Amino acid sequence: MDTSIPRDDFERAYAEGAPPWVIGEPQPALVELERAGHVSGSVLDAGCGSGENTILLAELGYEVLGVDGSETAVATARRKAAEHGAPARFEVADVLDLGARPRFDTVVDSALLHVFGERDRLVYTRSLHALCHPGAVLHVLVLADTQDAGGPRLSAAAVRGSFAPGWELEELRQDRYRGIAGEQHAEQLGVRPGEAVDTAAWLARARRL
Known part of the structure; x- marks a missing residue:
């Protein structure tokens, strides 16, 4: 993907109803990461959407902040x-410019990185770098181009190339992302439109140097 999806598109999607990435529960991949002990300290949920992942982590006792560019999404998350x-806690914020005071030990990104074009993906990971303590871990769940199932999708090479200097990519593996099937892809996925379905994803782990 060479260009970023306009921010207004996401505000419109939330304002018009439930977008296909709102599944009413935390992403299973994130749940498994936490259970495996890969979340620690203060946490940033980048692109928190309607807040399910942030709420889960807060209920588990983490100090967690969810940020999103959509005012409607943040209002929904707070509710x-x-x-x-x-x-x-939730804030409306531009994830490409989050400030420069290190305060997080873990960052979770559930389907945000892939909405950016190549240049903005690097801007984004630089922005996260400035907010993280040395040794902090960034977990990124990205729709993978190994399956045509809707949404912007990235190759493994594109994911690897998204980490700005100052990050060490420790792992990149196949995983699954849960979304709501739309009319266009429901039949090929073997589900009904509006049904939750898991599709191919990459799960990356990078460490802040």
Whole structure:
């Protein structure tokens, strides 16, 4: 993907109804990462959307901040956190310019990196680098080009090339991403439109040097 998806497209998607990436529960890949002990310290959920991942981590006792460029998404996330009684915090923010004060030990990105073009992917990982303590870990779940199932999808090479200097890519492996099947791809995926379905993804782990 050479160009970034316009930010207004995401605000419109949230305002018009539930986007296909809103599944009403945390991403299974993130749940497994936490269970395996790969989340620690203060956590940033970059591109938190409607907040399910952030809320889960807050309920598990992490100090976690969810950020998103969509005001509607953040308002929805705050409402859901209040309904859960979860101490999750949310902010509207530009993930390409998050500031320069290191304060996070773990960053989780569930399907954000792949919405950016090649240049902005590097800007994004530089922005995260500035917010992370040395030794912090970044987990990125990205839709993979190994399956045609909708959404922007990246090759393994494109994922590798997305990490700006100052990051060491420790692992890149195949995983699954859960979304809601749209009309166009539901039949080829063997599900009905509107049904949750897992599709091919890359899961990357990078360490802040």
